[in-house]
Amino acid sequence: xxxxxxxxxxMAFAFSLCACGKSKETxxxxxxxxxxxxxxxxxxxxxxxxxxxxxTMAYSQVIEMCQNYQKxxxxxxxxxxxxxxxxxxSRNYYACQxxxxxxxxxxxxxxxxxxxxxxxxxxxxxxxxxxxxxxFNQYTxxxxxxxxxxxxxxxx
Amino acid sequence: MSEFINKAIEYFEYPFVRYALxxxxxxxxxxxxxxxxxxxxxxxxxxxxxxxxxxxxxAIASVLNFTNDMPLTLLxxxxxxxxxxxxxxxxxxxxxxxxxxxxxxxxxxxYLLLNIFNTSGNLSGDVCSTLFGxxxxxxxxxxxVYLCVGLSVFVVAVFILLYNRIFAVTFDExxxxxxxxxxxxxxxxxxxxxxxxxxxAMNLVGSLLISALVIFPALSAMRIFxxxxxxxxxxxxxxVFCSLLGILTxxxxxxxxxxxxxxxxxxxFIICFAVxxxxxxxx
Numbered sequence: 127x128x129x130x131x132x133x134x135x136x137m138a139f140a141f142s143l144c145a146c147g148k149s150k151e152t153x154x155x156x157x158x159x160x161x162x163x164x165x166x167x168x169x170x171x172x173x174x175x176x177x178x179x180x181x182t183m184a185y186s187q188v189i190e191m192c193q194n195y196q197k198x199x200x201x202x203x204x205x206x207x208x209x210x211x212x213x214x215x216s217r218n219y220y221a222c223q224x225x226x227x228x229x230x231x232x233x234x235x236x237x238x239x240x241x242x243x244x245x246x247x248x249x250x251x252x253x254x255x256x257x258x259x260x261x262f263n264q265y266t267x268x269x270x271x272x273x274x275x276x277x278x279x280x281x282x
Numbered sequence: 283m284s285e286f287i288n289k290a291i292e293y294f295e296y297p298f299v300r301y302a303l304x305x306x307x308x309x310x311x312x313x314x315x316x317x318x319x320x321x322x323x324x325x326x327x328x329x330x331x332x333x334x335x336x337x338x339x340x341a342i343a344s345v346l347n348f349t350n351d352m353p354l355t356l357l358x359x360x361x362x363x364x365x366x367x368x369x370x371x372x373x374x375x376x377x378x379x380x381x382x383x384x385x386x387x388x389x390x391x392x393y394l395l396l397n398i399f400n401t402s403g404n405l406s407g408d409v410c411s412t413l414f415g416x417x418x419x420x421x422x423x424x425x426x427v428y429l430c431v432g433l434s435v436f437v438v439a440v441f442i443l444l445y446n447r448i449f450a451v452t453f454d455e456x457x458x459x460x461x462x463x464x465x466x467x468x469x470x471x472x473x474x475x476x477x478x479x480x481x482x483a484m485n486l487v488g489s490l491l492i493s494a495l496v497i498f499p500a501l502s503a504m505r506i507f508x509x510x511x512x513x514x515x516x517x518x519x520x521x522v523f524c525s526l527l528g529i530l531t532x533x534x535x536x537x538x539x540x541x542x543x544x545x546x547x548x549x550x551f552i553i554c555f556a557v558x559x560x561x562x563x564x565x
Contacts, residue, residue: 180536186298186420193423227538231411 174198176224177206177257185226188233192273195264203275204259207234209250218245222258222275235262237278250280257281293533301422302539306525308434309486310495310543312479314521315441317496318503318514319452319472327378328366329496331385332480333489335362337412338388338395344408345399352429356481362388363477367469415488415540419529422485430482437475444471449510486525487540495521498547505551505558524550 174191176184184205191198207222223234237258243249250256260275293299313329320326339358343351366380393409411418422430441448450458451468458465483492499521503513528543535542 180534182420182532182536182539183293183296183299187296189421190296190298193421226411227532227536231408 171202172204173201174203177204181227184224185233188224198262201262203262205235206257209252209254209256211252222256235273235275237275240277240279298420299533301427302419302529305422305427305430306419306486306529307522308430309483310521310525311518312434312437313483313495314499314517315514316476316479317500318517319448320496321500322452326497327381329480329493331381332359332363333484333492334385334389335359336481336484337489338392341392341395345395359477359481360474363473367473413488413490415486418485419539433478433482437478440475487543491540491544494544494547498551502551502554505554520550
């Protein structure tokens, strides 16, 4: 009898933890609402200010945005990271990268500036710390999906 | 203080933080309750060995371009857990030697395969992330969380239902066999459970630090308590607390999650050691 009660308690504990996920949508709406409230206060109307987070949270949030991108489409995102670029024959790709706290992995977002600029003269140096703000967007090339901040501006 | 509380409330609204806390608590709970059995059976380092086997399994899955590497990783880990734990006293290569051989062999072959058949754009990052956990616990998908919850419930349920048998097999396997207990079967169950926990725990602390989750709570509890039940319960409570504290510290301070959890476990061990010395341990 004791074992059955213990077992039921364990299952109740496990399922009560699962129930936390039911408030995900409410929490996300609240986060969005809170961010919108904060954006109403600021002139920049930022929905997700990743630049305010520490490395661990910022890296995780970028991964979350890529995993559940539908929730973040067309939201204004502000991110601080390292400037990186990839020069190809067809086009140049510019990105703001965040390294995780072990510095072995990085996650980032590509950005496309609102105002056309010439590389490398009007872009930061590769490896510089930059803060970029833009609208989260996704696009496909071939069979791959990519994510970017369109209409972006480099704040600092 | 209010600023800290506001920040905490803000951080808890990120879904990946909630997922990390749920999975972290469950993994800490499962690893600690089995850790007592492993420490008493002198298999403390099996967590390390099996985690390296899991790394090898993950490498093979990656080379074969599996979308989800967990099934193959779990399969390899279960097989080697059974081989290591059920080899018994008549094995030609015993205990620590067998674990060491399997451990370094899997690590070397796994890394070799990843280098030769590299399918990732960031090999060193993937390897480092697997070995140290990095922020894996903070990048879980809901499916992974549900899988972890299911497996954790399975592990805890099996432990509770088979508690007396596991106790008997842990302390005196020969006597258990002599009294008619099918010790081989229960060793087989323990091996499977350990393999499941190891594969789950790789997400939390990485391959290299898994042993800490298994060993430290059990050893800390043994400094204070003497009975098997007391040690197991205290080990579970302590492990969950340390895991929670470690994850929250890592989230707020921006430190690596796995290392932070192990650091908290070490501090807890020191405190329990001191308490045990001062109060002499409770029977």
